[in-house]
Amino acid sequence: MPRDHKTPLIQKIAQQAHLTFKGLTSSANGDNALAEDQQGELVSLVTAVRAVDLKIAPRKTQPSSGAAGLQSPPVTYMHICETEAFSMGVFLLKTGASIPLHDHPGMNGMLKVLYGKLSLRCFDRLEDNLTAGDVLPHFEPPLAPFQTPSLRRAMLRSVAEYSEDSGPCLLTPLRENLHQIDTVEGPAAFLDILAPPYNPDDGRDCHYYKALQTVAEGGLDGESEEVKQGEETWLLEIPQPEDFWCGGEPYPGPAVSF
Numbered sequence: 001m002p003r004d005h006k007t008p009l010i011q012k013i014a015q016q017a018h019l020t021f022k023g024l025t026s027s028a029n030g031d032n033a034l035a036e037d038q039q040g041e042l043v044s045l046v047t048a049v050r051a052v053d054l055k056i057a058p059r060k061t062q063p064s065s066g067a068a069g070l071q072s073p074p075v076t077y078m079h080i081c082e083t084e085a086f087s088m089g090v091f092l093l094k095t096g097a098s099i100p101l102h103d104h105p106g107m108n109g110m111l112k113v114l115y116g117k118l119s120l121r122c123f124d125r126l127e128d129n130l131t132a133g134d135v136l137p138h139f140e141p142p143l144a145p146f147q148t149p150s151l152r153r154a155m156l157r158s159v160a161e162y163s164e165d166s167g168p169c170l171l172t173p174l175r176e177n178l179h180q181i182d183t184v185e186g187p188a189a190f191l192d193i194l195a196p197p198y199n200p201d202d203g204r205d206c207h208y209y210k211a212l213q214t215v216a217e218g219g220l221d222g223e224s225e226e227v228k229q230g231e232e233t234w235l236l237e238i239p240q241p242e243d244f245w246c247g248g249e250p251y252p253g254p255a256v257s258f
């Protein structure tokens, strides 16, 4: 087949994402996972995308506080397109900004850095829910009893840095479905594809979490343990953190159509 040099790369990505994801049902029970080979073509297109393909220029290094006490959002979102099958847009993070640990219930996703460098901590949600007889570890700081119903078991699956030369970071309903995204050094931006899109009416709302630290059994007083890759840990579901909010701005790149 002759190579198509006229169609913008983002249009090809949108068409391939639609093809890849349109067969998924919209349930939040883990049935939405794609086989890896179904994603192959989409992964190779997404791996090739750069900021210039979307007419996005790397921003100057600037903290998120604006002048005269006015706060500008630490993170902004450029909406590109949304169908029933998937949504696609770009998140821009200012220097020092983070997207707190959050989930994507029943969803697949692809995150590709366009400029800057991001550190991603990805967790698997473990399904074994808390039962009355469970003995909880000692958390640091300690939890209040009313917080116990908000505890979730999880496993730290991966911790890695991504730059524009990295391939995309993938998530599925069961694997690496929760992640925390932190800028490393300067500002950063990434292309985000979610399938199916968030939809609170269909059980796909975004929840925020805090990774808890535990005190080792027999360990020194107050000495808390960082969870390591591959280890199980506890997350506490929390309201959206006050220092995180997301503004919107127009997407300047080639229009996408179906």
Ligand SMILES: [Fe+2]
Binding pocket: 102, 104, 179
């Ligand atoms: Fe996310």
